[in-house]
Amino acid sequence: MILAVRDSATMLRRQLRHMSRSLSMLLMLLAVPIVFLLLFVFVLGGTLGDGLGGGTGGRAAYVAYVTPGILLITIAGAVQGTAIAVALDMTEGIIARFRTMAIARVSVLTGHVLGSLLHVLASLAVVLGVAVLIGFRPGATAVGWLAAVGLLTATTVALVWLAVGMGLAARTVAGASNLATPLTLLPLFGSGFVPADSMPAGLRWFAEHQPFTPIMEALRGLLLGTPVGTATAVVAVGWCVVIALVGYGWAKWLYNRDRTR
Amino acid sequence: MTNTSTGPAIAVTGLRRSYGAQVVLDGIDLHVPEGTVFSLLGPNGAGKTTVVQILSTLIRADSGEARVGGHDVLRDPDRVRAAIGVTGQFSAVDDFLTGEENLLLMGDLNHLCRAEGRRRAAVLLERFGLGEAARKAGAVYSGGMRRRLDLAMGLMGDPRVVFLDEPTTGLDPRSRRDMWQIVRDLVADGVTVFLTTQYLEEADQLSDRIALLDRGGIVAEGTPAELKRLVPGGHVELRFADVPALTEAAVLLGVSPDPADESLVLRVPGDGGVRALKALLDRLDAAAIEVDGLAVHTPDLDDVFFAVTAAEEVTSR
Ligand SMILES: Nc1ncnc2c1ncn2[C@@H]1O[C@H](COP(=O)(O)OP(=O)(O)O)[C@@H](O)[C@H]1O
Ligand SMILES: [Mg+2]
Numbered sequence: 398m399i400l401a402v403r404d405s406a407t408m409l410r411r412q413l414r415h416m417s418r419s420l421s422m423l424l425m426l427l428a429v430p431i432v433f434l435l436l437f438v439f440v441l442g443g444t445l446g447d448g449l450g451g452g453t454g455g456r457a458a459y460v461a462y463v464t465p466g467i468l469l470i471t472i473a474g475a476v477q478g479t480a481i482a483v484a485l486d487m488t489e490g491i492i493a494r495f496r497t498m499a500i501a502r503v504s505v506l507t508g509h510v511l512g513s514l515l516h517v518l519a520s521l522a523v524v525l526g527v528a529v530l531i532g533f534r535p536g537a538t539a540v541g542w543l544a545a546v547g548l549l550t551a552t553t554v555a556l557v558w559l560a561v562g563m564g565l566a567a568r569t570v571a572g573a574s575n576l577a578t579p580l581t582l583l584p585l586f587g588s589g590f591v592p593a594d595s596m597p598a599g600l601r602w603f604a605e606h607q608p609f610t611p612i613m614e615a616l617r618g619l620l621l622g623t624p625v626g627t628a629t630a631v632v633a634v635g636w637c638v639v640i641a642l643v644g645y646g647w648a649k650w651l652y653n654r655d656r657t658r
Numbered sequence: 659m660t661n662t663s664t665g666p667a668i669a670v671t672g673l674r675r676s677y678g679a680q681v682v683l684d685g686i687d688l689h690v691p692e693g694t695v696f697s698l699l700g701p702n703g704a705g706k707t708t709v710v711q712i713l714s715t716l717i718r719a720d721s722g723e724a725r726v727g728g729h730d731v732l733r734d735p736d737r738v739r740a741a742i743g744v745t746g747q748f749s750a751v752d753d754f755l756t757g758e759e760n761l762l763l764m765g766d767l768n769h770l771c772r773a774e775g776r777r778r779a780a781v782l783l784e785r786f787g788l789g790e791a792a793r794k795a796g797a798v799y800s801g802g803m804r805r806r807l808d809l810a811m812g813l814m815g816d817p818r819v820v821f822l823d824e825p826t827t828g829l830d831p832r833s834r835r836d837m838w839q840i841v842r843d844l845v846a847d848g849v850t851v852f853l854t855t856q857y858l859e860e861a862d863q864l865s866d867r868i869a870l871l872d873r874g875g876i877v878a879e880g881t882p883a884e885l886k887r888l889v890p891g892g893h894v895e896l897r898f899a900d901v902p903a904l905t906e907a908a909v910l911l912g913v914s915p916d917p918a919d920e921s922l923v924l925r926v927p928g929d930g931g932v933r934a935l936k937a938l939l940d941r942l943d944a945a946a947i948e949v950d951g952l953a954v955h956t957p958d959l960d961d962v963f964f965a966v967t968a969a970e971e972v973t974s975r
Contacts (some may be wrong), residue, residue, distance in 0.1 A: 400769065407766040415754045420793075490750035494811065497714045499739040500767050 401501035408508025416512060421608055426478045427610070429581075430471040437590060438462050438531055439536055445591060457532055464528045465616040466589020469523045470581060472517055473554050475575035476560035479513040483564025484573035509564075510557050517553045536622035543564055545619040551637040552612055556580060558644030565651035582608045603628050606634035665728060667692045667819050667850035668713065673722035675708055682708050684874035685722070689752045690867070692818075695841065695851045697861035697866070699963070700871035706736050708852035709871070710823045713852070714744045727819050732840055742814030747823040747854075749804050753768075753797040757807050759790050760796060764814035782810040785842065802833030809840065820844060822853040826860060840862060858963060878966045886963045893936060897951035907947050911938075922950075 416423060436444070438460045446459030486492060486509070495505055529535075537545060560577055567573035586604055588591070595605035604610055611633040616624035659749040667689035675683040681706045698706050713726055714733040724731045727741030744750075754759050759778055765775025783792050786806040791799065799807060805825060812820060822841070826834040841851055841864050855861055861868045862882045869879040878885055881915045898904040904922050906914050915924050928934050935954070942949055 403769065404767065407763065410766075411755070411763055414759065418754050431722055489752065490746060490748045491745055491752045493716060493748075494744065494750035495818070496716055497742065497744040498815070499736045500769055603667070 398400045401504060404504035405507040407513065407515040407527055408504045409511040412508045412512030413515070413654060416516060422478065423516065423520075426474050427523060429474050429519075429642075430467050430524050432507070433470055434463070434467045434524065434528060435531070437467075442643075449592070460528060460531060460533045461621060462617070463590055464525070464533050465613045466522060466584045466587075467528065468521055468549065468616065469552070469584040469613055470588060471520050472549070472556055473580040473584065475517045476513060476553070476556045477574060478516075479509060480560040480564040480567070480573040480577040481559055481570055482513075483509055483561050484570050485567070487565060489571075502653065503649060506546065506561050506652060508555070509561055513557045513560075514550070514553055517557070518550070521549060537620050538622060540617045541622055545616060548612065548616055548633065548637075551634065551641070555637045555639075555641035555644060558641055558648055560644075562644050562647035562651060564650055580631045583607060584613065587613060589613050608640065612636065627647060659816045665692065666690055666725075667694075667727060668852060669725045669818050670713070671721075671723050673709070673712065673724060675705075675712065675722045676720060681874050683712075683719070685843060686871075686874075686876055688869060688876070690850060690852060693845065693848050694866040695845055695853065697865040697868045698852070698854045698871055699856070699858065699861045699868055701856060703873060704871045706871060707823055710744070710746070710852070711853060712740055714821055715739055740815070741818050743815060743817035743820045745805075745809045745812045745820070745822050745825060747827070749808055751796040751799070751804055751807055756793050757799070757803075757863070758792040760785065760807060760811055761814055764811045768815035770814075771790050778814055778816075785843075786810050787836070787965075800805070802829050802836065805829060805833065805837065806840070809927070811835075813844075819850045819852065822851065824854055825858065827856065836858075858975050863949065870963060872966070877932065878962065880898055888962050888966070892956040893927050893956070894935065895953040895955060896926060896942075896949055897953075898922045898924070899948060899950045903947055906945070907942060907949075910945050912939065 407508040423451070438456060442456040442459035442463070446456055449458055449462055450606040450641050483506075486505075493503065521646070525533075535542075560580070564573045567576050584590070586600065587607055587610040588604060589609065593601050593610065596604055611629050615625050615633040617623070618629075666689050669689060670686060670688040673686040673688075674681070675684050681720055686709065688696070688698075688709075698709060700706050708717070711966070712719045713724055713731060715731050718732065726738045729737040729741065731738050748966075752763065755763065761779035761782060765779060768775075770778070783789050786809070788803060788810065791803060791910060796804065796807065809822070809825070825841070826837050827839065838860070841853070842849055851864075853864065865882060867879065868885060869876045869935055870946055871877070878888060880888075896907065899906065899922070901922065904915060904924060907924055911924070911926055913924060913926055926938065928938070939952075
């Protein structure tokens with residue numbers, strides 16, 4: 398157990414070195430949600446904000462509405478990077494070397510997960526900073542902030558493990574990127590950018606039942622300081638737990654397969 | 659040459675492994691005494707890498723038993739892993755890290771303390787001529803440097819058994835000789851080396867014992883000298899200008915020319931020593947037979963290899 402922690406820490410250091418040497422890719426991943434944020438708020442935000450109904454409407458209302466969705470896009474985009482990094486790593490001979498060493502096997506994956514988690518949290522801070530700069534005014538209490546950070550972390554851990562599984566399953570970089578693409582689109586097909594009840598029936602059903610919607614709803618409530626329904630909170634956390642467990646189990650199984658390449 | 663007081667570093671019995679319907683290893687036995695160099699020699703696709711992968715716990719055999727460093731590869735893989743250093747056929751260097759960082763990573767994964775990791779990394783960088791490139795990324799290393807770094811990474815844990823899968827394939831002659839020297843130094847330190855190669859010369863130069871792997875089985879095994887004894891001895895090749903000269907010489911020396919050979923060459927058995935050679939030429943000279951050209955052929959592992967695999971071919975037909 399102690400060795401597993403030590404090996405994971407070693408692998409995390411390896412991962413941070415890798416990340417520091419592919420900063421341009423990380424910056425590109427970060428640029429996407431920021432461009433989305435600016436586009437939606439400045440180009441579409443006036444009209445979309447008026448359409449939200451209630452309150453003052455306009456851009457100010459829209460930036461408050463859209464920020465949680467943008468945060469999820471940030472996470473999804475970053476974990477797409479994780480899937481790509483894992484797939485790329487598995488093509489490297491050094492992974493075979495790790496398998497011939499007396500180390501905790503899963504530590505290669507934990508290294509990726511911990512590295513990605515730090516990357517995502519830093520990205521979220523930047524994106525949130527930009528949102529505040531263009532008029533997002535969170536009304537969260539201290540407890541609300543804590544809960545929001547907790548929920549974002551839980552979502553990230555869940556999606557990162559899923560992305561690690563995708564990276565292992567894909568075997569090629571392009572394949573990993575494709576597998577993870579739906580994650581970056583899910584916030585759009587949920588209540589991230591417009592309320593689900595403004596959508597046509599079929600899409601609306603999907604939006605109401607997919608995992609990102611309750612997570613974004615709960616996040617919105619926590620950040621703005623508005624009430625969060627118990628059902629929404631439970632479903633949001635439930636999804637995180639389910640995705641994390643499935644992703645972890647899948648990734649571990651894929652990694653421990655008798656690889657005969 | 660084998661020391662009976664120490665157990666074998668590697669002991670393998672009845673190892674089998676198939677990929678689908680293709681039988682790659684069809685019951686292999688190996689025995690490598692501690693502190694010796696053992697070469698597994700075979701052409702491309704013979705199954706050398708498969709053997710290394712099984713012995714280094716990367717893949718499982720379908721059946722058979724394998725012990726490395728006294729531990730069973732299936733029941734005790736982590737003990738085996740702690741005892742071995744592996745340099746696979748394909749590079750296992752982290753390209754994003756520098757040479758030094760690669761070694762320090764191995765130090766951490768071998769659970770060395772920081773100071774010891776740094777010390778060993780410095781020693782290995784120096785010993786393998788990588789001192790100047792220590793701070794450069796693995797991606798920019800030349801083939802020979804990569805191989806050396808790869809090997810150095812395998813040595814950070816101070817292994818007792820080292821696996822080298824085709825350590826010199828694709829290297830220039832200079833780098834190949836460097837690698838040979840490294841292997842010799844390792845053995846001088848008491849390490850057991852298991853290497854695979856396609857080069858007979860390499861096996862001949864380095865090994866205490868050699869096994870020939872062909873079509874899933876060990877077709878010959880022994881010291882280089884023992885293997886060379888498996889084939890007929892050396893000979894001198896005499897080339898003549900015309901058929902009369904060839905026939906005359908054949909009668910004089912009591913050897914019959916190869917009827918299938920139309921190249922006017924006569925093969926005379928002999929070890930090709932200077933004295934024997936001079937005697938031979940003197941006899942021809944005395945009989946006034948003109949020799950056009952001459953080549954001395956001492957038996958090498960090539961002969962063993964072709965003799966053994968050709969015999970296989972006949973019996974398998
Ligand atoms: N993962 C694999 N799947 C299918 N066949 C394989 C695999 N690995 C090796 N083989 C086959 O097993 C045989 C032996 O391969 P290998 O051990 O790599 O030979 P060598 O190292 O002597 O060149 C080859 O015919 C190869 O095609
Ligand atoms: Mg091979």
